[in-house]
Amino acid sequence: MTPIEKVEGRAIPFGLKNVDTDVIIPAKWLKTISREGLGRGAFETLRADPDNLFDRPEYKQAPILIAGDNFGCGSSREHAAWALGDLGIRVVIAPSYSDIFSGNAVKNGILPVVLPQAAIDRLLEVAATDPIHVDLDTQTVTTRFQDRFSFDIDPFRKMCLLNGLDEISLTEKSEAAIAAHEKKIATDQPWLIPAIL
Amino acid sequence: MTRPRTLYEKIWDAHVVEQRPDGTCLIFIDRHLVHEVTSPQAFAGLRASGRTVRRPDLTLAVPDHNLPTTARRDASGNRLPIADAESAAQLAALETNAPAFGIRYIDAVAPEQGIVHVVGPEQGFSLPGTTIVCGDSHTACHGGIGALAFGIGTSEVEHVLATQTLLLQPAKTMEVRVEGEVGPGVTAKDIILHITGVIGAAGGTGHVIEYTGSAIRALSVEGRLTVSNMAIEGGARAGLIAPDATTFAYLKGRPYAPKGADWDAAVAYWTSLATDPGATYDKTVVIDAADIAPSVTWGTSPEDVVPITGIVPAPDSFADPSKQAAAAKSLAYMGLEPGTRMQDVAIENIFIGSCTNSRIEDLRAAAAVLKGRHKAAGVKWAIVVPGSGLVKAQAEAEGLDRIFTDAGLEWREPGCSACLGMNPDKVPAGERCASTSNRNFVGRQGPGSRTHLVSPAMAAAAAVTGRLTDVRELID
Structure with missing residues (x-):
């Protein structure tokens, strides 16, 4: 996973509420057995409109997406995060996310920034003409107009994103604790192991 | 004396392997369900890193999303090929990956095959008090038997395969209490649609919802699975219903369920999991069961719910400006005018199935309405898709398949079918489906499809009249 610290660039002023992962990447794109190339299917339905935001020259390869409440709701498909990453998105800024989507984003080096609606409204305005700067280390979103918004992030997620960390390697360091838990349930709750093989 | 705890807290506490200083916990996963769509990249990741599956004995794989629901064998019993090359490749990947990593696998033509969330409880693989994950957001379903069950992404699928754990932050708790008795024609599906309308599509975000109250207790296990299945539609990653005598009676004797003395020990443990008197939730919503009508959605978010006796709302009837904009977009997509009576909306397609409503009780409810009736001329496509091969066999033993086919509906093989537009079962653009x-969601049942979510009995009623219909008019 690519580490992420500072991202500066144009931000797609999307802003819609309750955008589900079926909208981010329709089901027909889920038949792949690879993580690559899903940017082509990202927001496919919306991009059928020739005047869509995503394909305007100023937002091509924009690293930031500004969205509305409950972004990424619905299906758990990680293809949504893969598709955004393939589009070039490194940061999403929204008032809230579905729990599954924000987890998937972090695991793919995409920073989900949470800011209140008033800040989103201001950033949507700035994004129409100017770039936006996101700094994960200082947990701030800034603009050249002296806007400065601070955001909270779970410290574990921050650490993973800053270091581009592979969670499986991290968990493997807890081998002894996992083995101890397995031993405990095998003794105390043997019925937890499925009865037939 | 320990602090009173909720059902969620008890299950969580029993699965903490390790707590990190920042509060993140390493949680042990008791059951991992795997299907063809969200697993290929996880298995590829294991191969690339030279890792194995830590606990194949706690893992069960079954294909469901991509499988066509048409006949799977020809007249001489040979397996028919899957026409779509990408689906065939994805299904073949699971068929190869499962045995390669030592995972038990139910193949596409096995009698037990079905939708992963129907198969888990039906096989007794899903048990109360366990942690269950699957690369599918409707894993919330298994909360209906009192398991802490939630959907995960593919990176997490790989993490669980490799370590049998997940790194998680504890969720907040939310109680949705439904008290009283529901009226005639009101089912578990109407209860959860109504709840979703009340709390909104993000109402449960960051929370695990425990459904309580006499109306929930009165539900069968099938009904409880329907309710918990759609916890995710209210934003909650998991739903929970405390396991009780109804749950135990459902699970006893199922293939993977504990047997003999193990069973008694398990029941004693499961009984101890109920939320303690005096335990508190971060949020509580109380709903009067008498307020719940047979319900239907009008828009493109599952929170867009009205009683069947209601009308299509006007966007400006919502206080929130962003909801007004969303409603206007939804109505344009759905081709509906504000003020239209829901019962006047004509329906061309009927889908009875999915992990929400494809169990035997659902099929019985639909058959009760369809018996001796026929689908309306305006209904072009109507399919009934049982949740598993075992549900299919049971329905056929009860003669339900004949009721469906006599009524002009198609009787299919088990799978996810027209729920998600990934297999050949799709709703044509611009047409409506009572589903x-x-x-x-926009395009969920196929590009341009217009979905109205309803209960099985309501879908059957719409099939009979060719429009959204109050099922109470068709039952005694």
Whole structure:
């Protein structure tokens, strides 16, 4: 996973509420057995409109997406995060996310920034003409107009994103604790192991 | 004396392997369900890193999303090929990956095959008090038997395969209490649609919802699975219903369920999991069961719910400006005018199935309405898709398949079918479907499809009249 610290660039002023992962990447794109190339299917339905935001020259390869409440709701498909990453998105800024989507984003080096609606409204305005700067280390979103918004992030997620960390390697360091838990349930709750093989 | 705890807290506490200083916990996963769509990249990741599956004995794989629901064998019993090359490749990947990593696998033509969330409880693989994950957001379903069950992404699928754990932050708790008795024609599906309308599509975000109250207790296990299945539609990653005598009676004797003395020990443990008197939730919503009508969605978010006796709302009837904009977009997509009576909306397609509503009780409810009746001329496509091969066999033993086919509906093989537009079962662009599935998103049942979420009985009623219909008019 690519580490992420500072991202500066144009931000797609999307802003819609309750955008589900079926909208981010329709089901027909889920038949792949690879993580690559899903940017082509990202927001496919919306991009059928020739005047869509995503394909305007100023937002091509924009690293930031500004969205509305409950972004990424619905299906758990990680293809949504893969598709955004393939589009070039490194940061999403929204008032809230579905729990599954924000987890998937972090695991793919995409920073989900949470800011209140008033800040989103201001950033949507700035994004129409100017770039936006996101700094994960200082947990701030800034603009050249002296806007400065601070955001909270779970410290574990921050650490993973800053270091581009592979969670499986991290968990493997807890081998002894996992083995101890397995031993405990095998003794105390043997019925937890499925009865037939 | 320990602090009173909720059902969620008890299950969580029993699965903490390790707590990190920042509060993140390493949680042990008791059951991992795997299907063809969200697993290929996880298995590829294991191969690339030279890792194995830590606990194949706690893992069960079954294909469901991509499988066509048409006949799977020809007249001489040979397996028919899958026409779509990408689906065939994805299904073949699971068929190869499962045995290669030592995982038990139910193949596409096995009698037990079905939708992963129907198969888990039906096989007794899903048990109360366990942690269950699957690369599918409707894993919330298994909360209906009192398991802490939630959907995960593919990176997490790989993490669980490799370590049998997940790194998680504890969720907040939310109680949705439904008290009283529901009226005639009101089912578990109407209860959860109504709840979703009340709390909103993000109402449960960051929370695990425990459904309580006499109306929930009165539900069968099938009904409880329907309710918990759609916890995710209210934003909650998991739903929970305390396991009780109804749950135990359902699970006893199922293939993977504990047997003999193990069973008694398990029941004693499961009984101890109920939320303690005096335990508190971060949020509580109380709903009067008498307020719940047979319900239907009008828009493209599962929170867009009205009683069947209601009308299509006007966007300006919502206080929130962003909801007004969303409603206007939804109505344009759905081709509906504000003020239209829901019962006047004509329906061309009927889908009875999905992990929400494809169990035997659902099929019985639909058959009760369809018996001796026929689908309306305006209904072009109507399919009934049982949740598993065992549900199919049971329905056929009860003669339900004949009721469906006599009524002009198609009787299919088990799978996810028209819930998600990934297999050949799709709703044509611009047409409506009265669907017992869980999501009415834009394009969910196929590009341009217009979905109205309803209960199985309501879908059957719409099939009979060719429009959204109050099922109470067709039952005694």
